[in-house]
Amino acid sequence: MTIPWRCGLFALSLIVLAPAVWHVIVALPAFGNPTEQYGAAVNLLLPGARHVTNMVAAVNFDVRGFDTLGEECMLVCAVTGTVVLLRGTRGENMSEGAGRLPGRAIVGRSDATVLVCRAAATLTLLFGVYMALHGMLTPGGGFQGGAIAGSSLMLLYLGEGYEAWRRIVRGRMLGALEGGGAFLFVAAAAVPLLLGHSSLENILPYGAPKDLFSGGLTVIVNFAVGLSVAGSFGLLLLEFMEETRSAASDSMPGEED
Amino acid sequence: MHLLPWLTAAWLFAVGVYGIITSRHYIHLIGCLTVCQSATYLLLLSIGYSWNAGPPIFYDHPPGTAAVDPVMQALVLTDIVVGAAVTALLLVIALQVHKRRGTLDPQALRPLRPDQ
Amino acid sequence: MNLAAALLPVPVLLPLGVAAALLVVSHWLPSPVSTVLAIATALAVAVICAFLAHAALQGPVLQWFGGWTPASSHRPGVVLGISFLADPISAAIAAFVGVLFAAALTFAWGYSQEHSHFEILMLLFLAAMAGFCLTHDLFNLFVWFELMSVAAFALTAYPLGKSSLEGAFNFTIINGLGSFMMLAGVGFLYARTGTLDFTQMGRAVTGIGSDAVLSAGFCLVAAALLTKAAIVPFHMWLSDAHAVAPSPVSVIFSGAMVSVALFALGKIAVQVFVHDDAVMTVARSLFVWLGAATALIGGAMAWAQRHLKRLLAFSTIAHLGIMLVGAAAVAPPAMAGFVLYLFGHGLVKASLFMVAGILLALRASGDEIVLYGKGRDLWPAGIAMSIAGLLLGGLPVGLLHTAADRLEASKPFVSAVIILATALTGAAVLRAAARIFATVSGAPGPEITAPTEREREKDDRPLWLMLLPCFALLVLAFVPGSLVLPFVERAIPALLDPFGHAAAVPAPEERAIESYAPIVLTVCLFALASVRQRATRPLSRTIFKAETLAFRGLQFLHSGLVGDYVVWMIVGLAALALALGAA
Numbered sequence: 001m002t003i004p005w006r007c008g009l010f011a012l013s014l015i016v017l018a019p020a021v022w023h024v025i026v027a028l029p030a031f032g033n034p035t036e037q038y039g040a041a042v043n044l045l046l047p048g049a050r051h052v053t054n055m056v057a058a059v060n061f062d063v064r065g066f067d068t069l070g071e072e073c074m075l076v077c078a079v080t081g082t083v084v085l086l087r088g089t090r091g092e093n094m095s096e097g098a099g100r101l102p103g104r105a106i107v108g109r110s111d112a113t114v115l116v117c118r119a120a121a122t123l124t125l126l127f128g129v130y131m132a133l134h135g136m137l138t139p140g141g142g143f144q145g146g147a148i149a150g151s152s153l154m155l156l157y158l159g160e161g162y163e164a165w166r167r168i169v170r171g172r173m174l175g176a177l178e179g180g181g182a183f184l185f186v187a188a189a190a191v192p193l194l195l196g197h198s199s200l201e202n203i204l205p206y207g208a209p210k211d212l213f214s215g216g217l218t219v220i221v222n223f224a225v226g227l228s229v230a231g232s233f234g235l236l237l238l239e240f241m242e243e244t245r246s247a248a249s250d251s252m253p254g255e256e257d
Numbered sequence: 258m259h260l261l262p263w264l265t266a267a268w269l270f271a272v273g274v275y276g277i278i279t280s281r282h283y284i285h286l287i288g289c290l291t292v293c294q295s296a297t298y299l300l301l302l303s304i305g306y307s308w309n310a311g312p313p314i315f316y317d318h319p320p321g322t323a324a325v326d327p328v329m330q331a332l333v334l335t336d337i338v339v340g341a342a343v344t345a346l347l348l349v350i351a352l353q354v355h356k357r358r359g360t361l362d363p364q365a366l367r368p369l370r371p372d373q
Numbered sequence: 374m375n376l377a378a379a380l381l382p383v384p385v386l387l388p389l390g391v392a393a394a395l396l397v398v399s400h401w402l403p404s405p406v407s408t409v410l411a412i413a414t415a416l417a418v419a420v421i422c423a424f425l426a427h428a429a430l431q432g433p434v435l436q437w438f439g440g441w442t443p444a445s446s447h448r449p450g451v452v453l454g455i456s457f458l459a460d461p462i463s464a465a466i467a468a469f470v471g472v473l474f475a476a477a478l479t480f481a482w483g484y485s486q487e488h489s490h491f492e493i494l495m496l497l498f499l500a501a502m503a504g505f506c507l508t509h510d511l512f513n514l515f516v517w518f519e520l521m522s523v524a525a526f527a528l529t530a531y532p533l534g535k536s537s538l539e540g541a542f543n544f545t546i547i548n549g550l551g552s553f554m555m556l557a558g559v560g561f562l563y564a565r566t567g568t569l570d571f572t573q574m575g576r577a578v579t580g581i582g583s584d585a586v587l588s589a590g591f592c593l594v595a596a597a598l599l600t601k602a603a604i605v606p607f608h609m610w611l612s613d614a615h616a617v618a619p620s621p622v623s624v625i626f627s628g629a630m631v632s633v634a635l636f637a638l639g640k641i642a643v644q645v646f647v648h649d650d651a652v653m654t655v656a657r658s659l660f661v662w663l664g665a666a667t668a669l670i671g672g673a674m675a676w677a678q679r680h681l682k683r684l685l686a687f688s689t690i691a692h693l694g695i696m697l698v699g700a701a702a703v704a705p706p707a708m709a710g711f712v713l714y715l716f717g718h719g720l721v722k723a724s725l726f727m728v729a730g731i732l733l734a735l736r737a738s739g740d741e742i743v744l745y746g747k748g749r750d751l752w753p754a755g756i757a758m759s760i761a762g763l764l765l766g767g768l769p770v771g772l773l774h775t776a777a778d779r780l781e782a783s784k785p786f787v788s789a790v791i792i793l794a795t796a797l798t799g800a801a802v803l804r805a806a807a808r809i810f811a812t813v814s815g816a817p818g819p820e821i822t823a824p825t826e827r828e829r830e831k832d833d834r835p836l837w838l839m840l841l842p843c844f845a846l847l848v849l850a851f852v853p854g855s856l857v858l859p860f861v862e863r864a865i866p867a868l869l870d871p872f873g874h875a876a877a878v879p880a881p882e883e884r885a886i887e888s889y890a891p892i893v894l895t896v897c898l899f900a901l902a903s904v905r906q907r908a909t910r911p912l913s914r915t916i917f918k919a920e921t922l923a924f925r926g927l928q929f930l931h932s933g934l935v936g937d938y939v940v941w942m943i944v945g946l947a948a949l950a951l952a953l954g955a956a
Contacts (some may be wrong), residue, residue, distance in 0.1 A: 001647070004363075006278045006940045009341055013940075016269065020589070020950040025263040028583035029564055030306035032259065034339035036567035039305060039326030041451050055313035055327035056334070064331060066382075066438040066455050070504065070516035072387055073336045074523050077497045078342030080396065081527025084490045086348045088533045109571065138316050143334060172400055179396025186390040196374065199382040202438040210316065236345060238845040243352060270553075274943060277546065278936045286935070290549055297556045300810050304564045329563075332512060336556055339519050343549050347542065353530075354538045358863025368540035368613045368826075 010193040051206040052215040053135045060141065061218040061225075065200045069185055072225055076182050079232040098162065099244045109161060117159025122151035127247075132226035136215040142222045146229025153234050157241065181228025188221050217230045264301035267349050268341035283351040283361040287344060294340045305329030374436070375487035381457045383437045384425075384467055384507065388500035389402075391494045392585035399488040401828075411496055412478045417470030418503055426464035427518060430863060433457040433871040436511075455897045460511035460711055460871050461864035466636060467506040468926035469716055470629045472849075473723055474499045476808070481621035483833045487514045491531065498524035499624065501946065502633060509871075509910035511559050511569045511594075514609025514637065518555065518601070521630065522548045529618040540617035547610040550942060551600035558593030561586050571644045579648040588953040590895050591652045594641065596946050601634035603690050605699055606669040606941040606948075609931055612674070615686035620830060623682060629691040632715045635693060642859040643869050651956040659952040660701035665790045672797030672805045674931065677924040680826065681729040681739045681805060685722065688765065688798035691712025692718045695791050699780030708868070709861045713854055717772030721764045722724025722852040725802065727843040728758045732809065734832035734839070740825045741805040741818060745933050749808040751836070755810030757843050762806055765794075766799015766849060767891025775854020780948045795891040800898035807903060815905030819924035824933070 001009075029035045045110075046058045062066050077214070132145025143193045192201040207214035215222075267291055276289030313324040355361050358365030391414045395407055437443075441454025463497035478495060480751045501520035508514050522727070526548070563569060567575035578587060598608065603611040611857035612629070615623045634892055646652040659850035671691025678684035695719070731754050733739050736747050748755055764773050769937040776793070785832040930937075 001934070001937045001942070003936070006936055009940050010275065010278055010943060013943045016947040016952055017943075019259045020954055021267050023954070024561070024585050024589040025260055027268070028263060028304075028561075029305060030259060031262055032306055034305060034307055034564070036305075036326065036328075037448065037451050038561065038563075038567055038569070039313075039446055041446050041453060042327055042350045043324050044321065044444065045453075047315055053315040054321075055315070055324065057329040059327045060334060062439055063441055064328070065454055066588055067331075067335060067513055067516045070501070070513070070520050071338050073392070073497055074342050074516070074520045075338055075371050075498070076393070076396065077494065077520060077523045077527065078345050080497075081523065082345050082349045083531070084494070084527065085353060085530055085533065087348075089532075096600045099548050102712050103349075103384070137812045139312065139314055140452070143338065158299060166409070175399075176397045183390060183393035183397060186386055186393055190390065193379060193386075196379075198436055198438060199386070202440050206391070234758055248440065266557075270557075274939060277939050280936065283542070286546065290546060292740070293550060293553050297553050299556055299562070301560045304560050328569075329560075331560075333558075335512075335516065339552065342519075342527070343525055343545060346523065346530075347545055347549075350530055350538050350542045350545070353533060354535070354542065356537045357538070363467075363935050366539050366542075368536040368543065368617050368824075 001008075011171045016113070019216055021190060045212070047209065048200065049158055050215055050218070051211075052218065053210060054136055054138060054141070055137045056139075057141045057222065058215070060133075062202060062215070065218075065221060066189070068221070068225065069189060072182055072185055072228055075232050076228065079178065079235055082236055083239055086243060088243065096244065110115045114159045117155050121152045121155035121159060125149055128152060128230070132222065133212065135222045135226075136218060137210060137212070142225030143229050146226045147233055148239065149230040150233025153237055155246055169234065169238060173234065174231045174238060176250070177231030178228050179231075181224045181226070181231060184224035184227070185221055188217055188224060193215075216256075262299060262306075266296045266300040266303070269293070269299065280362065281362050283354065284348075284362060285365060287351065290347070291340065291344060294336070295334045296335060301329050301333050301336065377425055377434045377459075377616045378436045380421055380425060381434055381459055381507065382438070383502050384421050384471070384503040387415050388496040388503070392496035392500070394488050395493050395496070397606060397857055398847070399490070400494070402487065402489065404483070405490045406723055406868070408478060408485065410484055411492040412497060412516075412676070415474035415478060415499055416472075417647065418499060419468045419475065422464045422468035422471060422503070425459045426461045426468060426956065429459045429461040429867065431466055433867060434464075442561075449636040450573070450576075452559060452568055452573045455510040455513050455568065457507045458571075458871055459507055460867040462861065462868045463506045463570040464639070465712035465860075466633060466712075466715065467503045469719065470499065470502045470633065471836070473625060473628045473846075476723065476846055477621040477624040479842045480624065480730065480839055481619070482838055484619065484831065491528075494524050494528050494531075494769045495625075496805060498528065502629060505633060505637060508937065509640075511562065511571065511574065515552070515555055515559055518597075519552055522552060522601075523711050525614075525622075525626065525630065528622040529614050529687075531622070532617070532830075534828060536828070537617040540613040542582065543933070543938060544614035546935050547600060547607075547938050547942065550939065551607070553598040554593045555597030556602060557588045561590035562595065565590065571641070572630035574820040575645045575647070578645055581649075583649055583651040587646075587649055587670050589652050590758075591646055591649070592946070592949045592953050595638060596942070596949060597639075598634050598638040599945070600695055600942065602631050602697070603640065603667075604693065604944040605670055608671070608690050611690055612683055612686045612931060613933060615689065616680060620726050620733060621733050622683070623685075623729075623848050624723045624726045627685065627726060627850055628719040629690060631693055632696065632719060633877050635700065638716065639708070644871070646877045647869075651953055653771060654897055654956040655949070655952045656701055657950070661698055661784075661787060663699030664694045664701060667697065667786050668794035669694075670927070672794035673924070674927055675801045676797045677927065678801070678823045679740050679742050679820040680823065681732065681741060681823065684724070684801055685725050685729060685807060687721055691794045691798050692722070692765075695777075695794060698791060704778055705862075705869070707893060708865055709858065711859050713772055713857060716857070717764075717776050717850055720846045721761050721773060724757055724843045724850070725761045725765075727839065727846075728754050728761070730830060731836070731839050731843075733828065736831040741808050742821070743815065744802065744809045746809070746906060749812075750808060753836075753840055754843070757807060757840070757847055758806040758810070759803065760804030760847060762799050763892070763895070765795070765802055766895030767795050767888075769889060769892060770853070771851045772849065772854050772857065774857060774923065777891070786874060791894065792890050792894060796894035796898055799891070803895070803899040804902045807899070815903050815915040816907045818905060819920055822921075822925065823928065855898070863867075898935065901947050
């Protein structure tokens with residue numbers, strides 16, 4: 001189908017859908033006056049039940065912790081898929097030279113860039129770790145902190161250059177970090193099961209409210225998620241960066257063209 | 258006025274789908290998919306919103322202060338991770354397609370061609 | 374907590390744990406070890422789920438994660454936690470998935486290049502499907518749905534060929550849109566019912582009755598699950614994805630993934646929406662027509678294909694349409710037929726994809742016309758393909774036949790469509806088998822202009838290792854339906870109402886005449902294809918031109934362009950909305 005035909009069909013469908021959408025919007029509970037009791041119950045019960053102050057993290061890692069396990073494994077799966085698809089023809093080792101576009105000059109790195117990036121990368125990494133550790137208390141948590149820590153690797157590359165960066169950041173270490181985080185989360189779900197409780201049940205002491213280590217098992221789960229997300233984003237970054245290098249030979253198995 | 262969040266979510270979804278339908282570049286298409294996803298974020302967060310309520314963080318306020326629905330926020334967090342995962346995969350596929358076909362025009366790319 | 378309840382999360386936790394561990398140690402582990410580990414995990418999942426299915430016959434097996442039982446909320450009617458609930462049929466389907474994965478991983482021995490990434494992706498896929506069957510919470514269902522999808526996207530693009538990548542791209546975009554729709558549907562349902570647990574939601578819906586927001590929620594969730602189950606007009610991604618995915622992965626896609634999505638839709642409809650009249654009316658009427666249309670289009674397109682995997686993909690679509698017709702009746706005997714069909718079709722289709730994989734590996738092509746006569750010394754595979762084709766076409770033995778008997782359609786027109794679709798798919802497989810293995814063929818018909826590709830798969834395992842899982846699955850498909858039917862019929866009431874105490878489904882009276890129509894029609898169509906001559910006379914030329922035009926129109930609709938697919942999805946959404954609005 002050509003694009004105009006598609007737009008015509010789309011317009012027809014929208015004409016049918018528009019009154020339905022309006023009908024549903026009008027029938028929804030009024031904006032700002034939700035009727036659900038689930039969230040209200042969580043807000044009232046969880047601070048006392050688990051001694052945490054961040055309700056979103058409590059929902060994510062305790063009440064609906066099993067969802068988060070699935071979500072964590074989904075990120076691992078996506079990054080593994082990315083790695084497989086990018087590495088598939090290239091191989092895993094570091095490529096020799098930088099990719100070069102003909103006619104484009106190579107500009108060296110200025111000292112200001114190196115200095116600022118070194119400072120910024122360190123601070124960003126620290127901030128990511130802070131964000132992840134305080135997940136139970138203030139806005140943040142494993143996902144957010146891990147993503148920030150992962151992005152500090154990008155600043156590190158900007159400051160150090162590719163070869164030096166690859167010496168510090170290794171694919172195997174990041175892969176182990178990613179898998180180790182996911183495994184720790186699965187273990188946190190399995191150990192209570194082995195001890196006779198339900199899976200992912202909070203069997204550790206809860207600690208005092210507003211304390212760094214409050215929340216019992218959620219601290220471990222949070223930590224595991226932080227490790228895994230940092231490893232995942234780092235690995236993603238590494239594989240995409242490798243794509244900018246010149247390819248040795250790009251043979252494609254299974255093609256007979 | 259109170260219907261605006263829902264209307265915006267519906268509009269975002271429609272615009273995203275329109276972008277996908279008329280797209281001539283894979284990367285643009287992936288961006289349009291992200292727009293569709295933002296519609297779901299807006300919808301979910303609006304469902305949980307409550308007037309004059311703060312975030313469900315009780316570090317500075319005592320537990321029991323009015324707060325919005327944390328369950329919806331947790332759902333949106335999961336949604337964001339889903340979006341990141343799918344976008345990463347799509348970008349990788351687009352990269353590899355570009356290497357092999359040299360083009361990223363959805364109108365020209367189809368799996369399996371008729372044997373002439 | 375008794376053993377069954379304690380074992381309930383294990384079918385999900387075990388594959389996840391093994392996959393995570395493999396990710397850490399994969400650099401140091403030799404490749405066969407990870408494959409053996411993966412196969413062992415799949416078998417363990419199958420055994421545990423079979424045990425759960427058996428235990429669930431006495432009553433539902435239930436576990437609340439984190440200890441968040443309904444009592445812990447201190448509020449009546451508010452449920453805070455996520456639960457896994459195993460009723461016999463869900464657990465049996467999860468066990469079936471485990472068996473299929475074990476067979477597919479055995480077939481894929483040596484497929485992984487290095488670092489066992491293939492096994493990791495397959496294990497995550499297995500965990501997601503087990504969780505998808507066992508969960509009792511709507512958002513948890515969405516999470517496993519997403520994990521299933523992401524693993525499927527990565528596995529489809531795994532061969533890194535041009536077609537694989539483009540097929541994976543189409544697959545990802547369409548299913549990505551589907552999952553956003555599902556998320557919006559979950560939001561709507563939460564907004565109206567205030568809970569995400571199936572039982573609580575069902576109670577809330579019973580209190581509310583028909584409501585626009587509930588209808589919208591169902592519409593969106595159904596659109597997403599129908600996309601995954603490849604029902605017209607959401608079906609177009611499947612032919613691209615299954616045709617280009619590696620054969621072991623296509624085994625899982627067609628054998629389990631699509632039917633499990635349909636099963637989940639049925640579960641949601643009967644456990645949550647059973648008292649919502651608008652939704653149930655649409656389920657009983659529109660879904661029957663959609664299923665019939667899917668069966669017809671799938672069957673016709675399967676007949677007009679030459680690329681084996683694309684042919685099998687379209688036949689999957691056709692059979693899913695037949696299953697939807699059966700499930701849409703929402704009556705216990707039809708549901709028993711649906712479950713049996715799920716098993717029977719899954720086994721037969723899985724073995725057919727394995728045969729296609731054997732041909733791709735050993736004869737370097739998947740095209741039936743290119744492969745003409747080249748399968749002569751692979752005669753065991755030919756026997757497997759012919760038997761599978763006959764089973765698909767309605768051979769009166771085994772699970773598939775008993776299931777088809779139970780899937781009685783209320784309107785004769787729909788029955789006729791089912792018989793035609795069955796015959797078309799069975800005859801298409803037989804025609805391909807005859808061409809490849811027996812050099813029996815008429816002149817090529819509409820399939821000559823079908824899309825195809827030159828491709829091959831890695832051929833680093835012996836033929837007997839590839840044939841072993843293929844024949845094992847076929848043997849399972851021959852299990853007489855009368856052995857499995859009592860279990861299924863005892864289990865249907867538990868599916869309809871997990872906490873109720875409904876009586877078992879009464880066995881329907883024995884049919885005087887068993888339905889031989891499909892197999893007869895299959896053999897006739899196959900005979901017609903085998904003796905077909907080139908069109909020389911004017912009458913045959915006119916018929917040939919009309920046939921070409923019709924099939925070319927169908928092929929044009931299935932263009933392979935992602936924008937077309939998205940438009941058809943929106944059209945389908947509009948149709949669903951229209952039907953729900955009118956109800």
